[in-house]
Amino acid sequence: MLVCICKGVSDRRITEEIRRGACTLRQIQDGCEAGTDCKCCVRQIRQMLASSGPARQSASESR
Numbered sequence: 001m002l003v004c005i006c007k008g009v010s011d012r013r014i015t016e017e018i019r020r021g022a023c024t025l026r027q028i029q030d031g032c033e034a035g036t037d038c039k040c041c042v043r044q045i046r047q048m049l050a051s052s053g054p055a056r057q058s059a060s061e062s063r
């Protein structure tokens with residue numbers, strides 16, 4: 001499914017960026033350009049980051 005229509009970036013591509021270590025909107029933008037044009041997709045990208053966040057956070061907190 002396309003998340004960023006302007007840049008033609010799919011949810012899979014954004015998930016891949018998150019898996020590679022992107023944890024901020026800026027890192028997603030730098031990695032695949034999603035959310036760098038009209039910004040309509042930024043909210044969805046943030047939601048994807050938030051839903052992937054707790055697992056990573058709790059992993060780093062346990063160190």
Ligand code: FES
Nearest residue numbers: 004006037038039
């Ligand atoms: S839809 Fe992503 S920047 Fe426009």
